Amino acid sequence: MAEPTEGGGLEFYPMDQFIIKPLFGGDVVNWYTPTNSTLWLFLAILAIIGLMVLTTSRRAIVPSRGQSIAELAYGFVYKMVEDVTGKDGIKYFPYIMTLFLFILCANFLGLIPMSFTTTSHIAVTAVMGFGVFIAVTVLGFVKNGASFLSLFWVSAAPLPLRPILAIIELISYFVRPVSHSIRLAGNMMAGHAVLKVFAGFAQVAAVAPIAIIGVVAIYGLEVLVSAIQAYVFTILTCVYLKDALHPHH
Amino acid sequence: MATETTGEATQAAGMPQLEFSTFPNQIFWLVITLVVIYLILSRVALPRIGGVLAERTGTITNDIAKAEELKAQAVEAEAAYNRALAEARSEAQRIAAEARADIQAGLDDAIAKADAEISAKAAESEKAIAEIRAGALESVKEVATVTAAEIVTALGGKADTKAVAAAIETRIKGSA
Structure with a gap:
């Protein structure tokens, strides 16, 4: 699999799998160039169509297996939105569902060997993270006006502590999009890099069995992480949305 | 999972994420x-799944309501059956009582009739007995008179028929 290396030194490039290349040749990545990232983004769209649209085409009262999965995903996110944000958060359900399904499908597609993990790129997760942050902040001010700022004024705390808490709250609020996006990209990138490192060690006959077992184990872990990160991203989005809708502690 | 050599030159260092x-x-x-x-999602998938879920909930609710309705009907039918049974029973009792009363009346009638017949027959018999008794008395008188007259004649007297008869009369009356 991996290239035999010259000079006896073990050489592998765990980060090369994340390189963005134009899909149809050439070296220049313009803003419009279809790249390998584009391909896997579009495959994520196809996966979502297959999961949510094709399976439900019969609209069966007694669902088929595929339709049950679609209904399960729907019910899972719907209930999450309802539980975390309350009834008035339901109207943002399609947006949250979009994020959840995109992250879930992109994560799982990235686990296919030789594929490209779009969600391992900070550019992708940052767009979503900051998108959520900006949308939620704007929504908070539109819905609550200036009283949205009471989110930072912890009225439950003793008065002398409140300014200090306000500063902490303010900082943590602005850190949100960063942690939100880096958490996802970091998890995906680290997992895939570790997989690649183990795969690289498989070149050495002595440790190959351990390396292969390691790859299998890490792969299993990555399947778990893929689903969990999609869930975490989604539920944090719900939590931020709840803060915007009900900023009062 | 080959690491392509193309990457080596361009991306030898650092993370492609920070490119x-x-x-x-x-x-x-x-x-x-x-x-x-x-x-x-918002145009096709979610409305469709939401619709299916709502429809399913509706169907289930309807089915439960229908089942409850059927159950109520069954209970009602049972009550009607019980009512009919009780009615039939009381009707049967009424008919039986009527029949009993009818029979009793017929029986009473027959008994009364029989009693009347018996008493009529008894009266008749009594009359006949009385007649017979009267007849016997007369016969006794006759026989006594004749016998007395004969005895008188046999004793050598002249039987006075009238005197004998009177004597007999008194005798019978006295003994009777």
Whole structure:
């Protein structure tokens, strides 16, 4: 699999799998160039169509297996939105569902060997993270006006502590999009890099069995992480949305 | 999972994630992707699944309501059956009582008739007995008279028929 290396030194490039290349040749990545990232983004769209649209085409009262999965995903996110944000958060359900399904499908597609993990790129997760942050902040001010700022004024705390808490709250609020996006990209990138490192060690006959077992184990872990990160991203989005809708502690 | 040699030259160091020149490209295609997914979900998939789920809940609720209705009907039918049974029973009792009364009346009638017949027969018999008795008395008188007259004649007297008869009369009356 991996290239035999010259000079006896073990050489592998765990980060090369994340390189963005134009899909149809050439070296220049313009803003419009279809790249390998584009391909896997579009495959994520196809996966979502297959999961949510094709399976439900019969609209069966007694669902088929595929339709049950679609209904399960729907019910899972719907209930999450309802539980975390309350009834008035339901109207943002399609947006949250979009994020959840995109992250879930992109994560799982990235686990296919030789594929490209779009969600391992900070550019992708940052767009979503900051998108959520900006949308939620704007929504908070539109819905609550200036009283949205009471989110930072912890009225439950003793008065002398409140300014200090306000500063902490303010900082943590602005850190949100960063942690939100880096958490996802970091998890995906680290997992895939570790997989690649183990795969690289498989070149050495002595440790190959351990390396292969390691790859299998890490792969299993990555399947778990893929689903969990999609869930975490989604539920944090719900939590931020709840803060915007009900900023009062 | 080959590490292609093409990467070596261009990306030898660092993370491809921090290759800022690819950011506009990624953001552009990501935004398109998200918009497409949003449109697919909000226009097609979510209303459809929501509809199916609502329909299912509706169907289940309807079925439960229908089952409850049927159960109520069954209970009602049972009550009607019980009512009919009680009615039939009381009707049967009424008919039996009527029949009993009828029979009793007939019986009483027959008894009364029989009693009347018996008493009539008894009266008749009594009359006949009385007649017989009277007849016997007369016969005794006659026989006594004749015998007395004969005895008188045999004793050498002249039987005075009238005197004998009177004597007999007194004798019988006295003994009677």
